[in-house]
Amino acid sequence: MTHHDAILEFAKMLKNLDRWLDKAAAHAGAKSFDVDVLAQARLAPDQYELTRQIQSACDQAKFAAAYLAAKQAPAHPDTEKTIAELRQRIEKCVAFLETIGKKDLLGAEERKVAPPWLGGKWLRGDDYLVEVAIANFFFHVTMAYAILRHNGVDLGKMDYIGALSTREG
């Protein structure tokens, strides 16, 4: 599985998430509540609310792409208050992911990834991708899905998974 496959999957899942927010807006419309109420929804008082789950999912994808491609990650300050702003955040993140090509990722498996929170230690690019980025990205995306579903948005497993690269013959 290439690093590029992983980054394409992050982008695909973020686009799926954007569609869940579209369904959230439809649900809010049908029930006559302000969709932005959902931005503050959470499953437990000491867990992140939807806004921060989405910001975190975006950041996991963005930093993975930046570290693996040895590029500067664009700054995306956590200022979103509304579902519309969160959708813009997703769009900006996907746009950055789509700038990363296969060539940018040559040698990424052995690249030293030293995020500040590791306090001077580092991870091989491959270890960072699977142990940190993938594990955390799917954590936050799944939590966003769970929060929306818990609040009555009509989501099913195929909304989560999205389109598959199936082949025939």
Added chain:
Amino acid sequence: MTHHDAILEFAKMLKNLDRWLDKAAAHAGAKSFDVDVLAQARLAPDQYELTRQIQSACDQAKFAAAYLAAKQAPAHPDTEKTIAELRQRIEKCVAFLETIGKKDLLGAEERKVAPPWLGGKWLRGDDYLVEVAIANFFFHVTMAYAILRHNGVDLGKMDYIGALSTREG
């Protein structure tokens, strides 16, 4: 990122999950309730309960390993009723994952993966791994974590992530 890295990560996350169940038992003991009540806990009436989340996480990992290595997956019938039985299920799954070596996975990226639910279509091994197995595995593991946390088990993000392969120098 190699296929073997992904299978090692599945095994690591399942071992983390086993530790969450240990914490669940401690929590049940401290609060004097039967830990097996948690086996039926769920976050929404139309979502899988903890038992089925764990069975599904195990199956995603097991089938990914089997398909990618072109081996027969061992049968693990969904008969678990208790947390102790779920921990045995995890143990059996991890034991199978640990039989898969790097050599078994040579050429896995192009292997045709045709699970019955694709109705005759297939996915390249790499596409199956990232679009199906990884996305679904982390979904079910995260839901198991969310169910336990929602029920008061003292879990934090480091319990989720587990040990990292950090290096120095």
